[in-house]
Amino acid sequence: MADLDNLLDDINNDDESNADEDYQDQQNYYPGADGIPARSGVPSALAAAAARRRQLGSNDARDAGGEERDYRAAARFDREDDDDDVDEEEDEDDDGRNYNPDYETLKALWTSEMACPELLPHDAETVLHIVEELTGKEELIDDLIQRSRQQGRHQQSREASGELASLVAQITKMDSDRTRFMLVDWARTRMAKIENHALHNRSLVDRMTKEERSYLRQYGELLEKHYRRTVLDHLPKDAWKKLDEPEMIDSPDLEQFVFCRVVEMVQIDVRGELGALNEDLADEEDEFGENIQEHAAGSYLIVMYKQVRDLVLEGKVELLM
Amino acid sequence: MNYGQRGRELLLDLKRSDWLPPYNEDCVRAVLQEINSHTEELTVLVRASNRIAGGGPTSSSSSAPPPGPAIEDRPSLILHDVSIRRNKRCLLAYHAHRIDKLRSLRWETGMLPPGLKFVLSESEVDYFNEYDKLASRHGLSGPMQMYDWTADQYPPEENLVQVRVVRDGLGKVETEYCGTVELEVGSTHYLPRGDVEHLIRSGALVQLSGEESF
Numbered sequence: 001m002a003d004l005d006n007l008l009d010d011i012n013n014d015d016e017s018n019a020d021e022d023y024q025d026q027q028n029y030y031p032g033a034d035g036i037p038a039r040s041g042v043p044s045a046l047a048a049a050a051a052r053r054r055q056l057g058s059n060d061a062r063d064a065g066g067e068e069r070d071y072r073a074a075a076r077f078d079r080e081d082d083d084d085d086v087d088e089e090e091d092e093d094d095d096g097r098n099y100n101p102d103y104e105t106l107k108a109l110w111t112s113e114m115a116c117p118e119l120l121p122h123d124a125e126t127v128l129h130i131v132e133e134l135t136g137k138e139e140l141i142d143d144l145i146q147r148s149r150q151q152g153r154h155q156q157s158r159e160a161s162g163e164l165a166s167l168v169a170q171i172t173k174m175d176s177d178r179t180r181f182m183l184v185d186w187a188r189t190r191m192a193k194i195e196n197h198a199l200h201n202r203s204l205v206d207r208m209t210k211e212e213r214s215y216l217r218q219y220g221e222l223l224e225k226h227y228r229r230t231v232l233d234h235l236p237k238d239a240w241k242k243l244d245e246p247e248m249i250d251s252p253d254l255e256q257f258v259f260c261r262v263v264e265m266v267q268i269d270v271r272g273e274l275g276a277l278n279e280d281l282a283d284e285e286d287e288f289g290e291n292i293q294e295h296a297a298g299s300y301l302i303v304m305y306k307q308v309r310d311l312v313l314e315g316k317v318e319l320l321m
Numbered sequence: 322m323n324y325g326q327r328g329r330e331l332l333l334d335l336k337r338s339d340w341l342p343p344y345n346e347d348c349v350r351a352v353l354q355e356i357n358s359h360t361e362e363l364t365v366l367v368r369a370s371n372r373i374a375g376g377g378p379t380s381s382s383s384s385a386p387p388p389g390p391a392i393e394d395r396p397s398l399i400l401h402d403v404s405i406r407r408n409k410r411c412l413l414a415y416h417a418h419r420i421d422k423l424r425s426l427r428w429e430t431g432m433l434p435p436g437l438k439f440v441l442s443e444s445e446v447d448y449f450n451e452y453d454k455l456a457s458r459h460g461l462s463g464p465m466q467m468y469d470w471t472a473d474q475y476p477p478e479e480n481l482v483q484v485r486v487v488r489d490g491l492g493k494v495e496t497e498y499c500g501t502v503e504l505e506v507g508s509t510h511y512l513p514r515g516d517v518e519h520l521i522r523s524g525a526l527v528q529l530s531g532e533e534s535f
């Protein structure tokens with residue numbers, strides 16, 4: 001996503017800047033001239049390269065040194081312009097990357113869901129935002145491809161911006177493909193979890209969407225139908241035909257070990273399950289408080305899921321893959 | 322009779338096979354039969370102990386035995402009950418494992434390959450079809466309905482992929498921005514991934530990677 005928006009700006013400006021290209025070209029002929037006016041939305045390095053290519057085509061006679069200087073001038077403007085941008089765009093990161101909170105949330109949701117043995121809460125708002133964004137990107141891609149075709153066909157000299165549009169289209173497509181993959185894979189992972197522990201998940205319906213709840217119900221019916229047909233109906237007494245006795249319900253393995261990152265300072269009780277044999281020992285240790293470990297933000301742990309479960313739900317600990 | 326042996330046999334069957342063993346209907350029936358014979362013996366025992374409890378002397382109220390079957394009958398009652406539960410558990414585990422495999426098959430191929438049908442029971446074929454319908458319907462509900470849920474099993478790496486055609490008679494494929502492409506056996510193409518992904522998954526195209534593609 002880094003410079004994509006700059007590129008987009010540039011393509012949009014390209015149509016306008018064509019009009020005063022003569023003027024620009026003039027400036028390019030005299031690279032030493034001071035006070036080159038800062039164009040709005042000065043291109044990033046890529047766009048500068050495209051511009052340079054254009055000049056190469058139109059002006060063979062020019063010496064390489066001037067070209068070089070011209071390029072550097074463009075780059076300098078680029079940087080100054082970026083600095084100005086920071087004030088306007090609040091979402092911009094320190095390293096100049098565009099920071100999209102929804103995307104980051106989705107990434108976190110997806111990784112946690114993959115790493116977590118049980119179903120985690122759904123986030124409908126993020127999904128809506130991402131879907132909107134993806135739809136917008138699709139339109140943008142279509143638009144760009146259209147533009148690259150037109151420009152490629154009509155004017156030979158305008159080929160550079162046509163190529164640029166096509167390049168941006170490809171990058172945007174890759175970007176939206178990846179986002180879409182995460183979104184769909186996240187939903188698929190949730191679905192698989194719902195299926196795997198269908199009976200257990202009846203207690204977790206508040207973590208699901210309306211669609212997932214109805215899916216759980218329908219899948220449960222299907223499962224029960226299959227079991228009835230193959231096994232349960234052939235059993236002699238009603239008492240044995242039950243499918244939902246507590247000891248029969250398959251629940252996720254909460255004692256699985258997970259990788260996680262601590263987001264804010266937490267205390268983790270690492271005592272775990274104790275047998276009767278070392279209970280005395282545990283009491284002794286309790287007095288010294290050695291079972292409670294403190295972990296500062298930013299530390300990475302491998303820990304039994306059960307012990308960080310609440311912290312994960314509170315968002316104090318992030319699961320990693 | 323070797324009690325409990327058949328249930329174990331079923332599960333070992335699953336463990337020994339690569340994907341799924343043919344549905345072992347005989348064994349399933351034998352286990353169900355075993356459950357039935359346990360029940361019969363259990364009924365006989367319960368009746369007998371009830372008769373004794375009913376006809377026994379009730380005079381000494383202070384030292385009356387606790388209600389229920391006599392103490393010497395209890396071990397066999399419990400044993401029969403536990404055997405029934407164990408057999409039931411084996412059966413359910415056998416079927417559960419099989420439908421787990423069927424579900425992942427649905428996500429991998431999207432349809433039931435004809436060659437695999439003979440290893441499944443009738444009920445399992447029905448299950449597969451219904452599951453397929455159910456899962457597709459779930460994909461079409463909610464805000465993510467415009468996406469193909471079965472596409473992209475793995476993270477996408479490139480927009481365009483190099484593929485070789487290995488199946489006959491695919492005809493032409495319509496692509497998003499490469500026009501229409503004729504897919505002849507043995508030819509290789511460089512096509513948008515989204516347009517040919519379903520063909521790669523069904524095995525009609527082979528994706529080439531690295532050295533191979535040049």
